[in-house]
Amino acid sequence: MKSACLPTNEVSRLNELKELKLLDTVEEDAYDAITHLAASICKTPVALVSLIDADRQWFKSHHGLEARETPRELAFCAHAILQKDIFVIEDATKDDRFFDNPLVTNDPNVIFYAGVPLTTKSGHALGTLCVIDTKASKLSNTQRTSLSLLGAQVVALFELQKANNNLLEVAEARSRFLNAINHEMRTPLNIMSGYLDLIAESAIERDDSETIESCDYARSANEQLLGLVRDMIEQTASDAGELSYNPEQIEVSSLIADTANECATLGKPKNIRFKLDSSQGMDISADPIRMRQIFHNLLSNAIKYGSENSTVTISIDTEDSKFIDIRVSNTGTTIESDEAALIFERYYRSPKYSRSGVAGFGLGLPIARQLARLQGGELSLESSVNSMTTFLLRLKR
Template identity: 35%
Template sequence: MHQAAAKLPAHAESRRLSALRSYGILDTPAEAVFEDITRIAAAVCGTPISVVNLIDADRQWFKSEIGLGVRETPLETSICAHAILEQDFLEVPDTTIDPRFASNPLVTGDPNLRFYAGALLKTPDGLPLGTVCVLDTVPRALTQVQIVTLQALARQVMAQLELRRMLVEAQALNQHRARVLATAGHDLKGPLRAALYALGKARAADETDRDARLESAAQDLAYINQKFGDMIAGATGKGGAAAPELRATDLAPVLEDAARVWARAARRKQIDLVVEGAPCVASSDAALLETLIGNLVSNAIKYTADGGRVSVSCSGRDASVDIVVADTGIGMDASRVEDYFSAFRQADAASEGLGIGLWIVRQAAEALDARVDVASALGAGTRVTVSLPRV
């Protein structure tokens, strides 16, 4: 007869549940960044099922899942409920010969699970919240590389959860720290997508090419980990994240670099991405301005249909220098423009991303002493003007 997993001692379970709920993640909609993580886990481990799983008081809830088709299941049959009792990682090569799972209804009946591996999601003080896990209907074992990758993905899930909680706290306490958190978190998406691409290609590659692609993916994941460390340091005032130093800045290289970063995304959609206009110099910070412009270009490409056009231009006026990012995209409801500049808001709720690109633009503009003006209408494209002070 199947027995559910034991629970932690009452005081530890109370602390664990309190920590889980402090992240505000339960019952939130599916999001691209977590969907990416389950896709990577399934691709690396070669399993039909992959889950980002959180253990609540009486259920296990899936922030993202592949291969199950449900968002939650009862705790009584949860294999992950056993995993959170482990130190870091649980692998069950064959559930039918493990006394903890042999009588589990998920093993004896649909979906006939035979293999499980889960890397623990842990808070900074070690409280277990759930797992990033992979499952299969045939017995198997993971390689050391697959285990290490699954553990790395679990750390990235916790990075996202910490980011969101810290962003809310920072927004209330300090706008500069919030800007650091959001910018660093937003920058994690690019390398995560690159890792997913490399791992997907590795599945079909020969052995030599596979090793190279896995190494590339590992470097991207290491970069994410480094960026998260930088974010923590900046948010706690322990390094980096100094207020920008405004100085005479040649804007041409900044605009060209921002366009170069997003050129590949534009080509995928056959969008004509052009940088035009006269050379300009303004009082600014090149790195932060590139983040600001990069987010505007990213949004323009995201919301412009295939075959459209996105332009970036610069021109001078008496007291300011104007950078204009214009597109032929879906446009914005003019009455809701301010809403789009709030954190975690998107013009299209079904689109990928965190929904904080325009919020970063607003925060960066404030730090640069710049003004942002938006001219847009639904179906008529968008024109965003960033006005920087002259030197």
């Protein structure tokens, strides 16, 4: 028996194999379908997707064979990865390299072997797509071509795996980054908010209007930063499919009024007030935390982009028997028609607002819409005409 030599690029080949992160993973239908088809086309009982590790060959797919790996020194595939084209052994018992190989003389009794090297764009043959039989055989030209084409499909799956690995790494890095932001920014911002409250209380006792006004500005800026942190964290949870939803019976008018009171500080620097056009109670089944987030985003946006000395109006329409319509209207810069569809896209910010220095990442409205849809509702831009902009939140009763 003659073991195969190592490829000249063995170190970098093994590095790419490790980076692929396929070794010792579960079976996958995409690979199993290819080996099933290869065995059918080549009329063999066994077909494998074999990956050549440092000291073993491991089978990502093993049609017709129970084993998941064998020693590399015995592997026919270790010879096949040294080739540029398909590697065929028609009768291993008559080949000096394999006649006394334990895989030939014992189970699984490999007599016929044909393997296509799975060579990536980097030029590394990571393994093979191979077919095996327990009797001597040959491949027709059509079978050779088909096996090569199927091998190319396996390599394409490798490339998809790499792309997926890269996306996961980016997602993990972003998650670590946002967790760090959550800890490193949210904690000091909350502490600062507490100190500002204490300073404001002391200023009120002294009737120090200048300090009170300064605290209002500082608290508004602090709350905007906290909002940005919340938006980034929510978007990460959404990307990971981890947005929770815990519905209960809530009274809409009270919840809106409470949220408006929480946002009142944001409006003080621009002297923007809230007006709730509804005293009618209306209970719906919704997640109170998610509803507060939606209204907080809508109201903070109305302040951020609203005119000074204006009023943000919140109206509740309960005439429809199936839905409740909540409108948030503010006076400010009109949203152009060509931007109406873009404002719900993640990270989109109008150039005029980016230039004006208004803080934001373009996440507030996309998150608010996601949260509305999570509860079976919808958030849309109803109109933006003559400096009056109205957003419509429609919820099921």
